[in-house]
Amino acid sequence: MMDKVIVSDVVSLYDECKGNAIAIYGAKTVAQRACLYLENKGLEVDLFLVSKKYDNPEILMNKSVEKIEDNKNKAWDCVVLAVSSKYVLDAGKELEKYNIKKLVIISPLMDDDFPFNSCGGNIEISANSFLSLKTQIFADETSKIIIDDGVVIKDNVRITSTNNSIIHICKSAYIGNETVIGADENSKIEVKENVDIGKQSEINAVSNSKIACGDENIIGHNSIMFARESDISIGLHTTVGPYLYITCHKTKIEIGVDNMFSTNVRLCSGNHRVIDKKSGKDITNREKIRTGNHVWIGAGATLLAGSDIMENSIVGAAAVVTKRMEPFSACAGNPAKVIKRDIDWKR
Structure with a gap:
């Protein structure tokens, strides 16, 4: 069962992510800023996850970008859902079908x-x-x-x-x-x-x-x-x-x-x-x-x-x-x- 957590500030984002292997879903600007923040706080972000329905790069910020559909059998400790607010609900539902132990959602308050x-x-x-x-x-x-x-x-x-x-x-x-x-x-x-x-x-x-x-x-x-x-x-x-x-x-x-x-x-x-x-x-x-x-x-x-x-x-x-x-x-x-x-x- 996936543990879903919604955060409304960057301090809470850090607290929820520390101690985990972190992947970030979303390869646009919000995701990049989330990655920079976590890395500046000393955490390591493993990779970016994206959906096939979006046109995304293979490398982002010197990290690999993987299509989540190609990794149906893989498990992730912690995935940060970092997309703009109008996509949060749809993306959150999409990620429920994957093997994610903890999904940390940046709420619309984070815009x-x-x-x-x-x-x-x-x-x-x-x-x-x-x-x-x-x-x-x-x-x-x-x-x-x-x-x-x-x-x-x-x-x-x-x-x-x-x-x-x-x-x-x-x-x-x-x-x-x-x-x-x-x-x-x-x-x-x-x-x-x-x-x-x-x-x-x-x-x-x-x-x-x-x-x-x-x-x-x-x-x-x-x-x-x-x-x-x-x-x-x-x-x-x-x-x-x-x-x-x-x-x-x-x-x-x-x-x-x-x-x-x-x-x-x-x-x-x-x-x-x-x-x-x-x-x-x-x-x-x-x-x-x-x-x-x-x-x-x-x-x-x-x-x-x-x-x-x-x-x-x-x-x-x-x-x-x-x-x-x-x-x-x-x-x-x-x-x-x-x-x-x-x-x-x-x-």
């Missing part, structure tokens, strides 16, 4: 603890990444999420890709607690290698937009990036203090290589519409914002549509920039003006 693809979208998560047990990942059937080797994603992060969109988090990136990353309507977000995104940040691209964080960027906590029908790009080795705010509508924002932004920097281009009262025409300034390479932006500075900060320049604290600033210069004030020329700066 928040293990990321899973609930609508058949394409989610690729490297086995060499680390995702907190509170990570939530969702892609619809038209979209894709890729998480590469060495990525660390902390607690309560939510990543969503919908309506022909792609999110790619590249090798060794770090995503802080409670960060939200979302792409919708033919949009793409790329977090490149060794990027560090601070806690409680939001990155959203909608309506044919692209957001790219360059290699080795550091984005401070509580930062916001929002693109609608726009492109936002940040060059490599750029560091940004907390409370960055970037909003971009029907235009581009380009941040160069080796920039340094202090806290509370704002870049706003093409936000709400401005209408000429007499003609009724939309006269919103949607010029792009650009910073060249090796630019230093002081605390509380604002760059509005049309700002073009040339290379090796400094923007003073609380400055409001609306136009092109010379290379190797420092500007300050509202509106910002060049106050010093023929200068450079170092970190």
Whole structure:
């Protein structure tokens, strides 16, 4: 007689599995996360079990994947049923006909603890990444999420890709607690290698937009990036203090290589519409914002549509920039003006 146990937290999962030879039924994302958790706690997972009715790999996380129907006479000490909640009842009944001493079922309450693809979208998560047990990942059937080797994603992060969109988090990136990353309507977000995104940040691209964080960027906590029908790009080795705010509508924002932004920097281009009262025409300034390479932006500075900060320049604290600033210069004030020329700066 099979001993069936339902658990609702990962501590109970560990307690029920320890001391047993463990197999995991389900070769999708939930099963991989369950395997990683148990192995990180020092338990050994022998293999993955799957059903013939699913298209599954032969090897998963360097472990063999066996069709359960091919092992009708084999006995298992402990099988962990790790599938998304809508399949739990059907899969549980299916496993009753096999020789399993203990079946540990992750109840629907565990959906928040293990990321899973609930609508058949394409989610690729490297086995060499680390995702907190509170990570939530969702892609619809038209979209894709890729998480590469060495990525660390902390607690309560939510990543969503919908309506022909792609999110790619590249090798060794770090995503802080409670960060939200979302792409919708033919949009793409790329977090490149060794990027560090601070806690409680939001990155959203909608309506044919692209957001790219360059290699080795550091984005401070509580930062916001929002693109609608726009492109936002940040060059490599750029560091940004907390409370960055970037909003971009029907235009581009380009941040160069080796920039340094202090806290509370704002870049706003093409936000709400401005209408000429007499003609009724939309006269919103949607010029792009650009910073060249090796630019230093002081605390509380604002760059509005049309700002073009040339290379090796400094923007003073609380400055409001609306136009092109010379290379190797420092500007300050509202509106910002060049106050010093023929200068450079170092970190």
